[in-house]
Amino acid sequence: MQTIKEYIESNQERFLEELFALLRFPSISADPAYKKDVEKTADFIAEKLKEAGADKVEVCPTAGNPIVYGEKIISNDLPTVLVYGHYDVQPADPLELWDTPPFEPTVRDGKIYARGAADDKGQFYMHVKAFEYMMRNDALACNIKFMIEGEEEVGSANLGTFVKANTERLQNDVIVISDTSMISMEQPSLETGLRGLSYVEVEVTGPNRDLHSGVYGGAVANPATILAKLIASLHDENNHIAIPGFYDDVIELSDEEKDALNKAPFDIEEYKDDLGIADVWGEKGYSSIERTGTRPTLEVNGIWGGYIGEGAKTVLPSKAFAKISMRLVPNQNSERITNLFKEHFEKIAPSCVTVKVKPHHGGEPVVTPTDSVAYKAAEKALEDAFNKKPIPTRGGGSIPIVALFEKELGVKTVLLGFGLDSDNLHSPNEKYGIENYLKGIETIPAFFRYFAELSK
Amino acid sequence: MQTIKEYIESNQERFLEELFALLRFPSISADPAYKKDVEKTADFIAEKLKEAGADKVEVCPTAGNPIVYGEKIISNDLPTVLVYGHYDVQPADPLELWDTPPFEPTVRDGKIYARGAADDKGQFYMHVKAFEYMMRNDALACNIKFMIEGEEEVGSANLGTFVKANTERLQNDVIVISDTSMISMEQPSLETGLRGLSYVEVEVTGPNRDLHSGVYGGAVANPATILAKLIASLHDENNHIAIPGFYDDVIELSDEEKDALNKAPFDIEEYKDDLGIADVWGEKGYSSIERTGTRPTLEVNGIWGGYIGEGAKTVLPSKAFAKISMRLVPNQNSERITNLFKEHFEKIAPSCVTVKVKPHHGGEPVVTPTDSVAYKAAEKALEDAFNKKPIPTRGGGSIPIVALFEKELGVKTVLLGFGLDSDNLHSPNEKYGIENYLKGIETIPAFFRYFAELSK
Numbered sequence: 001m002q003t004i005k006e007y008i009e010s011n012q013e014r015f016l017e018e019l020f021a022l023l024r025f026p027s028i029s030a031d032p033a034y035k036k037d038v039e040k041t042a043d044f045i046a047e048k049l050k051e052a053g054a055d056k057v058e059v060c061p062t063a064g065n066p067i068v069y070g071e072k073i074i075s076n077d078l079p080t081v082l083v084y085g086h087y088d089v090q091p092a093d094p095l096e097l098w099d100t101p102p103f104e105p106t107v108r109d110g111k112i113y114a115r116g117a118a119d120d121k122g123q124f125y126m127h128v129k130a131f132e133y134m135m136r137n138d139a140l141a142c143n144i145k146f147m148i149e150g151e152e153e154v155g156s157a158n159l160g161t162f163v164k165a166n167t168e169r170l171q172n173d174v175i176v177i178s179d180t181s182m183i184s185m186e187q188p189s190l191e192t193g194l195r196g197l198s199y200v201e202v203e204v205t206g207p208n209r210d211l212h213s214g215v216y217g218g219a220v221a222n223p224a225t226i227l228a229k230l231i232a233s234l235h236d237e238n239n240h241i242a243i244p245g246f247y248d249d250v251i252e253l254s255d256e257e258k259d260a261l262n263k264a265p266f267d268i269e270e271y272k273d274d275l276g277i278a279d280v281w282g283e284k285g286y287s288s289i290e291r292t293g294t295r296p297t298l299e300v301n302g303i304w305g306g307y308i309g310e311g312a313k314t315v316l317p318s319k320a321f322a323k324i325s326m327r328l329v330p331n332q333n334s335e336r337i338t339n340l341f342k343e344h345f346e347k348i349a350p351s352c353v354t355v356k357v358k359p360h361h362g363g364e365p366v367v368t369p370t371d372s373v374a375y376k377a378a379e380k381a382l383e384d385a386f387n388k389k390p391i392p393t394r395g396g397g398s399i400p401i402v403a404l405f406e407k408e409l410g411v412k413t414v415l416l417g418f419g420l421d422s423d424n425l426h427s428p429n430e431k432y433g434i435e436n437y438l439k440g441i442e443t444i445p446a447f448f449r450y451f452a453e454l455s456k
Numbered sequence: 457m458q459t460i461k462e463y464i465e466s467n468q469e470r471f472l473e474e475l476f477a478l479l480r481f482p483s484i485s486a487d488p489a490y491k492k493d494v495e496k497t498a499d500f501i502a503e504k505l506k507e508a509g510a511d512k513v514e515v516c517p518t519a520g521n522p523i524v525y526g527e528k529i530i531s532n533d534l535p536t537v538l539v540y541g542h543y544d545v546q547p548a549d550p551l552e553l554w555d556t557p558p559f560e561p562t563v564r565d566g567k568i569y570a571r572g573a574a575d576d577k578g579q580f581y582m583h584v585k586a587f588e589y590m591m592r593n594d595a596l597a598c599n600i601k602f603m604i605e606g607e608e609e610v611g612s613a614n615l616g617t618f619v620k621a622n623t624e625r626l627q628n629d630v631i632v633i634s635d636t637s638m639i640s641m642e643q644p645s646l647e648t649g650l651r652g653l654s655y656v657e658v659e660v661t662g663p664n665r666d667l668h669s670g671v672y673g674g675a676v677a678n679p680a681t682i683l684a685k686l687i688a689s690l691h692d693e694n695n696h697i698a699i700p701g702f703y704d705d706v707i708e709l710s711d712e713e714k715d716a717l718n719k720a721p722f723d724i725e726e727y728k729d730d731l732g733i734a735d736v737w738g739e740k741g742y743s744s745i746e747r748t749g750t751r752p753t754l755e756v757n758g759i760w761g762g763y764i765g766e767g768a769k770t771v772l773p774s775k776a777f778a779k780i781s782m783r784l785v786p787n788q789n790s791e792r793i794t795n796l797f798k799e800h801f802e803k804i805a806p807s808c809v810t811v812k813v814k815p816h817h818g819g820e821p822v823v824t825p826t827d828s829v830a831y832k833a834a835e836k837a838l839e840d841a842f843n844k845k846p847i848p849t850r851g852g853g854s855i856p857i858v859a860l861f862e863k864e865l866g867v868k869t870v871l872l873g874f875g876l877d878s879d880n881l882h883s884p885n886e887k888y889g890i891e892n893y894l895k896g897i898e899t900i901p902a903f904f905r906y907f908a909e910l911s912k
Contacts, residue, residue, distance in 0.1 A: 030767030091769055097665070154767055181671070195670060199768045208732030209553070210883040214651060214783055214853035215637070218753030219744040221737035224778075225691065225756050231681060232688035276664030279808040281677035288675040297674030300681050301771050306758035307779060311486030311610055312655045312816040313547055314781050314854075315757050315882050322680075323763060325770050327670055352735040360768040397670035398770075425668040426771050 004445050007133045008438050015129050015441065016112075016434065018048065022087075022121050023105040023114040029065055029088035029154045038150050041087045042066045045128075045148055052128055053135035054146065062158035065150030069169075072135070073143045079455040080143040081448060082172035084405070085124025085179060086152030089116035090426045097428035110434050117432035118423040123178035124148055126418070126437060130444035139445055141452040145172060149401075152179075155199070155361025156401040163401075163408050173455065174374040175405050176447070178440060180395050180417030185435060187265060188382045188390040190375065191415040193293070196328030196365035197398040198337045199301075202345060203356040204230070204320045210306075211316040221352035224305040224320040230348060230355075231322060234298055238284035241298050241326075243344045249331045253294050261289055264393055274422065293394030296337075297327045323360070327398060334362030334400075363400020366413065374414045377450035382416075385443040397425075416440075416447065460901050463589045464894055471585050471897065472568075472890065474504065478543075478577050479561040479570040485521055485544035485610045494606050497543045498522045501604055504584055509591035510602065518614035521606030525625075528591070529599045535911040536599040537904060538628035540861070541580025541635060542608030545572035546882045553884035566890050573888035574879040579634040580604055582874070582893060586900035595901055597908040601628060605857075608635075611655070611817025612857040619857075619864050630830040630907065631861050634896060636851050636873030641891060643721060644838045644846040646831065647871040649749070652784030652821035653854040654793045655757075658801060659812040660686070660776045666762075667772040677808035680761040680776040686804060686811075687778060690754055694740035697754050697782075699800045705787045709750050717745055720849055730878065749850030752793075753783045779816070783854060790818030790856075819856020822869065830870045833906035838872075841899040853881075872896075872903065 008015070025041040028034040042059045045068045049057045054070030065088060073080075092102035092115045100106040105114035112122065127146070134140035147170065149159050163170060183189040206223035207216070236242045253261070266289055272280065282291040291297070305320025307313035326337055342357040349355040369375060370392050382390040395415070402413050418440040424430045464471070483497040484490040498515045501524045505513045510526035521544060529536075548558035548571045556562040561570035568578065583602070590596040603626065605615050619626060639645040662679035663672070692698045709717070722745055728736065738747040747753070761776025763769035782793055798813040805811040825831060826848050838846040851871070858869050874896040880886045 030769060031765065090771075091763065091765060093763070093765065094666070153769075197670075197770070199770070201768075206733065209880065209885070210550070211731070212853065212881040212883065213753075213755040213757060213781060214653075214748075215851070215877050215881065216731075216748065217755040217781075217783055217852065218747040218751055219736055219738045219852075220731060220733065221735075222755050224759045225687060228684040228687035228756070228759070229691075231684035235681065235685075275667070275672075275676060277662065277676065277808060278810075279677075279806075280675055281806075281808040282675050291674040292670075292672065295674055297669075299669045299673040299678050299770075299772055300684070300762065301669060301769055302762035302764045302773070303680045303684070303776065304760045304764040306756065307547065307549070308758045308760040308777075309487060309547055309549065311547075312657075312779065312781070313486060313609075313757055313882065314653070314655070314755075315546075316755055317758070320759065321764075323768065325669060325673075325768070327673055350735075350737075352733060352737040354734075395671070396673065396675075397668065421671050424665065425671065426769065427666040427668065429665070 001137055004133055004442050007137065008441055012438065019122055019125050019437065020105040022125060023116055024103055026103045027088050027150065028091050029151050030091050038065045038088060042068050042150060045087055048128055049146060052132035060162065062162055064158040067159065067162055068148040069146065071145040072140065074140060078142050079173040079452060080145060080171065081451065082145045082147060082170060082175045083127045084175055084177050085127065085148045086120045086150065087148055088150040088153050090153050094428060099429055111431040112434060113429055113431045115430050117430050118419040119425045119430065120179045122432040122437055123418060123440065126178060126440035127444060130441050134445050134448065141448040145170065152399065155363065157361065159401050160404050163404060167408060170409055172409065172411055174411055174451065175413040176416055177399060177413055178416050178418060179399055180397060180415045181419040181421050182417060183264060183393065184420065188386040188388060189393045190378055190390045191395040191417060192370055192392045193330065193367045193394045194365060194402055195396055195398050196332060196334050196363050197325060197400055198328060198334045198341065198362045199325040199360035200338060200341055201358045201360055202322050202324060205318065205354045207318050210318050213314045213316040217316050220316060221350065222316050223353055224317055226350065226353050227305065227320040227322060230345065231300060233348060239282055241296065243340050245340050246337065249333065250296060250329055251331050258290065261293060261394060262287055264289060264391060292396035294329060296329050296332060299325055301325050327396065328365050330365045330367050332365060334364055338362055361400065363398055364403035366402045366406065368413050368415060372412055373454045374412065374451060377447050377454050378414045378416050380450045381443050381446035384446050385439055457593050460589055460898050463593065464897055468894065475578060475581050475893065476561040478581060479572055480559055482559045483544050483606065484547050485607050486547050494521045494544060498524050498606060501543055505602060508584055508588035516618065518618055520614040523615065523618055524604040525602065527601040528596065530596060534598050535629040535908060536601060536627065537907065538601045538603060538626060538631045539583045540631055540633050541583065541604045542576045542606065543604055544606040544609050546609050550884060555885055563890065567887040568890060569885055569887045571886050573886050574875040575881045575886065576608065576635045578888040578893055579874060579896065582634060582896035583900055586897050590901050590904065597904040601626065611819065613817065615857050616860050619860060623864055626865055628865065628867055629911065630867055631869040632872050633855060633869055634872050634874060635855055636853060636871045637875040637877050638873060639721060639849065640876065644842040644844060645849045646834055646846045647851040647873060648826055648848045649786065649823045649850045650821060650858055651852055651854050652788060652790050652819050653781060653856055654784060654790045654797065654818045655781040655816035656794060656797055657814045657816055658778050658780060661774065661810045663774050666774050669770040669772040673772050676772060678772050679809055680773055682806060682809050683761065683776040683778060686801065687756060689804060695738055697752065699796050701796050702793065705789065706752060706785055707787050714746065717749060717850060718743055720745060720847060748852035750785060752785050752788060755781055757781050783852060784821050786821045786823050788821060790820055794818055817856065819854055820859035822858045822862065824869050824871060828868055829910045830868065830907060833903050833910055834870045834872050836906045837899050837902035840902050841895055
């Protein structure tokens with residue numbers, strides 16, 4: 001019988017090597033070209049779950065990428081923890097901005113650099129290794145179920161169907177997800193909310209072909225110019241989103257909630273230095289923490305049109321495009337917001353162009369309770385590992401499927417994340433601290449133990 | 457002794473084959489990757505000039521792409537015509553919109569489809585073949601000089617130096633350029649003005665790296681959103697350009713000039729149908745013909761930033777870019793306008809981003825006289841070929857170097873263009889009518905004859 005600390009001590013090398021192997025798969029879900037790599041990743045995870053001691057391990061096919069399932073049921077008298085994670089990753093481009101190849105994990109200053117290191121391979125794999133420890137040291141205090149999917153970065157299109165079709169098999173008492181950040185290694189925190197998401201792609205069409213900008217310029221609407229005007233109009237001069245009805249369902253935080261939130265350590269100068277900006281930006285009347293944690297946002301994720309190659313081309317383009325996503329806060333509804341955007345965008349487009357709005361994917365916002373047994377168990381486990389009580393925070397990110405879990409499986413979620421905001425998620429040089437990885441593995445068994453105790 | 461019509465009759469096939477060979481070179485000047493093809497094109501033209509009977513043929517190196525020179529001086533008592541053209545072409549993308557490959561000339565419905573067919577390979581090569589006829593049939597009525605360059609589509613960066621260094625060698629009585637359009641095969645026309653050009657590339661930088669749009673969105677300025685706001689602000693609600701001082705040097709046309717201009721046949725419904733648009737667009741208070749022919753314009757030629765690949769990526773980009781060009785009218789100055797743009801764009805950028813404005817290239821506007829010997833000679837030559845008197849028009853395009861020719865060589869220019877606005881210049885499926893090509897070859901010897909006569 002080893003303690004988790006002893007076990008990590010003696011298996012650290014292997015834990016890292018296995019994660020590196022997992023990180024070498026370019027499991028990019030946004031681009032169909034990586035389908036084969038995605039499938040290999042799923043098989044790899046299934047293999048590792050079996051080695052760790054899971055039963056009924058299965059790579060479940062879906063209309064999209066497969067879902068890896070595995071479980072260990074030791075007693076019907078014990079509570080059951082469902083671990084959710086995702087093995088798919090964001091695209092790696094722009095590649096030229098990576099200091100080392102995105103799919104060749106490299107360690108610098110104690111950090112693992114690779115696409116997916118923190119989001120989410122490094123984080124869900126902590127649970128596989130913690131489970132391995134609990135199995136080999138007779139320390140598994142709850143039943144456990146794993147559901148690791150491959151489409152989180154593209155909206156979990158097929159996970160909903162899978163969950164609805166497997167409610168029995170997925171029955172549990174709490175869903176644990178390690179796919180979020182904490183404040184720092186000195187100040188652990190637990191996220192208590194996730195923003196929802198509404199993601200659309202817009203296409204603005206002017207003339208039926210690219211035109212010579214000298215022969216036609218000035219007399220025919222330029223779709224790139226019109227797209228710029230449309231996007232510019234989506235935020236007013238106070239950076240409020242100018243889509244009618246957009247804020248209708250938003251619940252304003254109470255002053256108490258705001259105060260609690262703004263107590264989290266945040267140094268605006270450090271923040272600006274880290275990002276290399278002279279000024280922050282955002283909705284008038286809200287602090288930076290409130291802007292990301294509690295307010296809905298609208299961001300242009302990509303824009304393109306006309307000639308974007310080397311040198312100069314005097315063309316009046318036929319089309320211009322943008323990818324636009326909106327983050328939603330509790331009580332907003334993804335489908336309603338998508339429709340509001342579509343109606344508004346089509347309405348404000350001038351008659352000299354035609355516009356198309358294509359919804360990509362969405363997800364509902366969630367709030368996790370801070371008075372639940374699961375939250376308290378997570379709190380105590382983190383306090384043991386970090387010798388400091390974690391504080392509740394509101395993250396700005398989204399895990400679109402969580403709201404559906406809660407609806408379909410009737411349980412709440414605990415966001416037991418060990419990443420840091422500075423991990424460059426979705427950016428070049430994504431990283432995850434080796435210390436974060438090992439601390440996570442150390443914390444998880446304690447969570448299981450406390451959750452079993454407090455559930456009695 | 458054959459007439460030009462007989463000569464065309466018996467050499468038509470070869471005239472087309474030679475043009476096709478010329479069109480097969482992907483001589484794209486905007487992209488350094490095509491440097492070798494550009495040089496091969498220059499050698500090909502030099503060869504053809506020699507075959508046609510030119511002396512002192514030379515491929516003159518420059519800091520950029522070479523200039524092909526050739527001449528035939530028959531007598532100092534005869535006037536000298538300098539033929540200017542360019543063998544470089546615009547990039548061909550978006551390739552997927554071409555019905556047949558851009559560098560594999562294909563004939564459909566009597567049109568030659570290929571990049572450069574009309575702009576300008578098909579048009580300058582008419583002069584080479586007309587020259588060949590005049591040489592072989594003892595019909596050369598003027599001395600002739602050819603100057604065919606390879607950087608017109610990127611601003612003729614090195615032609616100015618060449619002209620200044622060769623003023624003696626380039627001495628002439630008129631410069632003839634076939635690189636513009638006429639109204640139709642039923643209604644020939646002569647362009648009497650060219651717009652100037654100011655071309656810039658702008659870069660907007662927000663955070664020092666791409667960010668997760670959930671973690672940072674709403675709290676950090678998105679450079680794509682800011683770029684959209686900046687571009688949107690460059691035209692006011694009447695589509696006037698909102699750069700202070702932009703219109704200072706613009707001379708308003710007299711009502712007489714406007715009336716003359718608006719007499720040119722123009723059917724707004726046909727125009728809209730051809731372009732597939734429901735409405736035209738442009739500066740309030742001006743007709744479509746005035747907007748392209750007599751007013752300065754500002755067009756977005758390209759815009760890009762963030763994730764533009766397949767699917768969805770929730771990123772807040774670090775940078776966004778745009779290529780923007782302005783067409784200038786007589787009395788505006790390219791350098792002054794570029795500086796006004798730069799100052800204005802940098803001034804209106806908010807402190808949450810940094811902007812860079814990089815000038816690409818420019819050129820000055822010109823007006824060609826309608827009372828000159830050369831214009832009258834062109835008028836008579838066109839009337840002979842088309843059995844209809846050509847009418848003067850104001851084209852919207854630019855040939856940046858023309859103003860410099862007039863300054864350095866002290867002569868005026870005749871814009872003897874045989875293209876049509878519908879030739880898809882700078883667009884996919886660029887084309888040039890076989891009839892236009894042959895009519896051009898037929899017209900040119902008559903121009904030489906009339907120019908010699910009227911110059912006596």
